[in-house]
Amino acid sequence: MAFMNPVIHIENLSKTYKTGFSALKDINLDIQRGEIFALLGPNGAGKTTLISIVCGIVNKSTGSVLVDGHDTVSDFRVTRKMIGLVPQELHLSIFDTVWATVKFSRQLFGKADDDAYLEKILKQLSLWDKKDGKIMTLSGGMKRRVLIAKALAHEPKVLFLDEPTAGVDVALRKDMWNVVRELRDAGVTIILTTHYIEEAEEMADRVGVISKGQMILVEDKAKLMAKMGQKTLSIHLEKPLGKLPVKLKPFNVALGGDGASLTYSYDARAERPDISGLLKALDTAKISYTDVNTAQKSLEDIFMGLVKQ
Amino acid sequence: MNWRGVYAIFSAEMKRFFRTWIQSLLAPVISTVLYFVVFGAAIGSRISQIEGVAYGAFIVPGLIMLSLLTQSISNASFGIYFPKFSGTIYEYLSAPVSAFEMVLGFVGAAAAKSMLIGLVILATSALFVPLVIAHPLWMLAFLVLTALTFSMFGFIIGLWADGFDKLQVIPLLIITPLTFLGGSFYSIKVLPPFWQNISMFNPVVYLISGFRWSFFEVADVSVGMSLGMTLVFMAICLAITTWIFKTGYRLKN
Numbered sequence: 001m002a003f004m005n006p007v008i009h010i011e012n013l014s015k016t017y018k019t020g021f022s023a024l025k026d027i028n029l030d031i032q033r034g035e036i037f038a039l040l041g042p043n044g045a046g047k048t049t050l051i052s053i054v055c056g057i058v059n060k061s062t063g064s065v066l067v068d069g070h071d072t073v074s075d076f077r078v079t080r081k082m083i084g085l086v087p088q089e090l091h092l093s094i095f096d097t098v099w100a101t102v103k104f105s106r107q108l109f110g111k112a113d114d115d116a117y118l119e120k121i122l123k124q125l126s127l128w129d130k131k132d133g134k135i136m137t138l139s140g141g142m143k144r145r146v147l148i149a150k151a152l153a154h155e156p157k158v159l160f161l162d163e164p165t166a167g168v169d170v171a172l173r174k175d176m177w178n179v180v181r182e183l184r185d186a187g188v189t190i191i192l193t194t195h196y197i198e199e200a201e202e203m204a205d206r207v208g209v210i211s212k213g214q215m216i217l218v219e220d221k222a223k224l225m226a227k228m229g230q231k232t233l234s235i236h237l238e239k240p241l242g243k244l245p246v247k248l249k250p251f252n253v254a255l256g257g258d259g260a261s262l263t264y265s266y267d268a269r270a271e272r273p274d275i276s277g278l279l280k281a282l283d284t285a286k287i288s289y290t291d292v293n294t295a296q297k298s299l300e301d302i303f304m305g306l307v308k309q
Numbered sequence: 310m311n312w313r314g315v316y317a318i319f320s321a322e323m324k325r326f327f328r329t330w331i332q333s334l335l336a337p338v339i340s341t342v343l344y345f346v347v348f349g350a351a352i353g354s355r356i357s358q359i360e361g362v363a364y365g366a367f368i369v370p371g372l373i374m375l376s377l378l379t380q381s382i383s384n385a386s387f388g389i390y391f392p393k394f395s396g397t398i399y400e401y402l403s404a405p406v407s408a409f410e411m412v413l414g415f416v417g418a419a420a421a422k423s424m425l426i427g428l429v430i431l432a433t434s435a436l437f438v439p440l441v442i443a444h445p446l447w448m449l450a451f452l453v454l455t456a457l458t459f460s461m462f463g464f465i466i467g468l469w470a471d472g473f474d475k476l477q478v479i480p481l482l483i484i485t486p487l488t489f490l491g492g493s494f495y496s497i498k499v500l501p502p503f504w505q506n507i508s509m510f511n512p513v514v515y516l517i518s519g520f521r522w523s524f525f526e527v528a529d530v531s532v533g534m535s536l537g538m539t540l541v542f543m544a545i546c547l548a549i550t551t552w553i554f555k556t557g558y559r560l561k562n
Contacts, residue, residue: 055403059557077311077405085403091396093321095328107317108404150400 006030007158007189013063015049023049025213036190038200041210047193051160055085084156088163090143094136098127098146102153109154121152141172161192177203232295233264238288247285251278314406318414322388326422337376341430344372345437348494359496360527365438370521371493377427378459378488382480385419385463390470408554419460424452448523454539455516461546468553487513497529512542
C-alpha cells in the first residue's frame, strides 16, 4: 500500500478518566487513506476509548487527533462530517422507521436531502424492502445494518466500525464483510475494532494491537503473519512410538503425547525447512505414516502471544 | 451554523410529541378541564371576585403557567435523557452539531410543545369562562420566555439525571409545590404579610404575576420585576447549560 499523507493522524494521545484509570497511554497512530485497519485488543484495552475520542464522544486528556489535517477539537465540524461511526451496541430509536432514522442522520450531519443516495445505501445493505418498517420489528442483524446505513448517510470518508459483527451469526458476518469490502472499494477508509481475529485476518490491510492502553504493534497484516507466522508439520504414524528414534534427533521433531504423531516446527521464511530429509529419515528408520499435514500460526496465536507479553 | 442539524433534532422531537399525542396533548387538556370543574365551578361559584376579576377567569393564567412549567420541564428533560438512556446520544455527540445548536434543537422543541399545550389550554379555558387578554403581545412574550427558560431548566435536569426517578424528583418536589404556592389559584395579596414576604423568594410568583397582568392588568408584583426575574432565571439556566457542554459533565467522559 502506498503511504500518502494519513487520513487520521494520532499523536501522543492519552486518556485518564476521573477515577484515575489510564485508558490510553501516549498513542501514536496513522491511518492511511482507503485502507481497512483492524484494531485488536482484549476487553478494556482501550479500543473503544480510542475511536470515541476520534469521533468526539469522549474528551481526550492530552495529545492531538487530526482528520485529513484538521484538529478534531478546534475544527470539529469539518472532522465529524468526514467520519461515520457504527457503535458496538444496537443504539437505535426503536419507534422510528428505517427511512426516518437514516434521513435523520443525514440531516443531523448537515447534509441536504438526497433520497436517491439513501435509497442506494439501503439497497446496498439489503434494507430497502424494510424502509417503512419500524426498527423494533427488525432482527439483530438488520438493526446492525441500519446502524451502518445511518453511519453512511452523510457520505463519510472514514468509517469506524466498533465490533461490527459482535453477536451476528456466521452467514450474516460474511455478508457484513462483503459490505465492508464494497465500502473500501468505493474509497471509504475503514477502521474496525474486533474480538474476532478471523475478521482481521480476513479483511484487514493493516493490524494494530492495543493492550492496557498502549499500542504495542502496528503492522501490515501480510507482513505480520509472514514475519511471525510459524508453520507446523504433523506426521501421523501408523504405529505409535515409545520414544523418539535416534535417527530423527537431528531434526527439530517432537513426539506427540500418545506417541502416534510427530510434530516438526519451522519458520516458513527464516530458514529452509528440511522436510524431505525428515521424510527420508523416517523411511530409513522404517517408520510408516498415514497422513501428513501442515498448519500456519494464525493471527490469533500471534495476538495472544503479544498481549501476554 | 448547522441549521439542518438543528432542524433534525427539532423535528424528531416534535414527531415524538405528536406520536404520543394522547399523553402529550390530551392529558394536560383533561387535567385543565378538571381544574375548572373543581376550582371554577365547585369552589369558584362561592368566591365572588379577586381584584375585580371573576375567580374562574382569574385562575386561567395560573393554570396555563402550571402546565407550561411542568410540560416544559418534562418535555425537555425526557427529550435529552432518553438518548442518554437508550445510547443514541452517541450520534448527537459525534455529529457536527455545537452545544448551542443542540440546545436550540432540544430546548426549542420542548418550548414549542409546551407553548402549544398552553395555547390549547387557553382555548379550552375560553369555553368555560369569558376571557379578555389586555396585552396579547406581553402574554405571548411571557409565554415564550417562560417556556424557553423552563425548557432549559428541564434540559439541565435531563443531563444531570442518571435514572428515571431523578427526572421526576425536581419537578415533583420543587416545581409543583412552588407553582401551587406561587399564586396559581390565588393572589398572594390575600396571604398574611409574613407569608407574602416568604412568597417573594418563590420565582414562580413573578412568572404567574406577569402573565396574569398581561390578561387582566392585575399583578402581585410589577410587570418589570416579573420580566426581570424571568430573564435572570433564564440567564442562570444558560450559564449552567454552557458549563455542562464546556466540561462535558454527564455527557462526555
